[in-house]
Amino acid sequence: MNIKTHIFIIALIVTALSACKKDDDVDVVVVPPRDRGEQQIKDDALLQDYLKTHFYTLEDVYVNGDNTVEYRTVKLDTIAGDNSDKPSIMDSGLVTTKKITKGDVEYTLYVLGLRTGEGSQKPTFADSTLVTYKGQLPYKNGDKIFDSALNPVWFDLTSVVDGFREALVDFKGASGVSKYNEDGTVTYNDDFGELVVFIPSGLAYFSEARTSIPAYSSLIFNVQLYKVNEADHDRDGIPSYLEDLDGDGMLVMDVDDNTDGDGFVNYLDTDDDGDGILTKNEITVKDLNQDGFITLDEITFYDDNGNGIKNHLDKDDRDSKNK
Structure with a gap:
């Protein structure tokens, strides 16, 4: 190694030490995660308010370019103006609650059960499910959709958020297939499971932000469950x-x-x-x-x-x- 190399390395070390010194002079504020119990109280109040101030309607979804309705998706809207006389989701008579304890905190899932499904099996927490879905954030003035699948996709329930899994295990798929389409897809009997689940952040991503999902976000998933594989x-x-x-x-x-x-x-x-x-x-x-x-x-x-x-x-x- 020649002397020029030595001088270059020394210069790098001095620069690095100088940079570290500058960093030490900067006050770095580390924000600890929110208390899970306190956040659950806020999330539950938000979800209850949403359920009391919103109504739902069903819209047909066509996927294969024919006149066959593949499934119905749920549209959520605010009870106001021309819709002031609409019954709230909470008053629909179809909402059930499910208590989930994680750590030392008890969470509440709200599930709008539209149809339980006529298939032979409910999925377990470890199974694979064929679903279409729409994920959105519960904003008061228009819900923001962050993800969706118009065509059925397989979800391994070990890899989804807790609230999604805990809701799906109470539903069944369709009783069978009604039509084999020319593009290789199938149309399931119109008796598959349908639900909308309202999930507090503690059973979703909690403090971890995702693309289009801010930290501490409660989530809404509208799901159609067609098939279960053990x-x-x-x-x-x-x-x-x-x-x-x-x-x-x-x-x-x-x-x-x-x-x-x-x-x-x-x-x-x-x-x-x-x-x-x-x-x-x-x-x-x-x-x-x-x-x-x-x-x-x-x-x-x-x-x-x-x-x-x-x-x-x-x-x-x-x-x-x-x-």
Whole structure:
């Protein structure tokens, strides 16, 4: 290294130290997140006021360029002027509440249930759902739509906000398909689940801002639920909802659902106990009624050493049942 290089490096160090000194002279204000309990009180008051001062109407949605109505979307509007005689959402007789405790705070979801759905299954908190939806912010003078899908999309319920998931698990999809369209899409029977859920920020993104969604925003989702697929994320034969060992309805990054402590929670781990035998080979699964949904009574678990721990969760039991 020549002397010019030494001088250049020294100059860089001096510049860096000088920059750090300037930063030290600046007062940086760090705003802590709001108290969740206090924010919930504000959010609940806002949502209740919205439900009392707004009404809804249903509008037909055409997707395939034909005369078939694919579904109805909900339009929300203020009770005022020519609409002063409209009954409020709260007085519609279709609004139910659902209490959700997260941390030490009890939250309230408000759900406008338009139709529960005639499908065979409700989704669990871990399943995949086929939906159309519209997401908007509850502003008094015109709601701001931040996201929507006119054509059905699949949503993994482990990856959505809590309020969306908690509302959807109480509804069913359609009873079947009524039409196969030329573009490869399908039209479902007109008996799918329909709802609008009003979500406080604590069951949404809370202090985290998103594109078009400010921090501490309550959210509104209008959802049409067409189909439910039972999820087995790691394809080990055990549906993901049954790998929630502590029964808290949470799977993502839940250390209490990680038997072998390997960094992969059980619903994403093909070898739950880390004994070298795949989980799917330590159980026996039979879909007895051929409905595509595996229930607890359709799985045979083993405990070869009789210690009260199922083989697939016990490193000391390594007998493969499916050779």
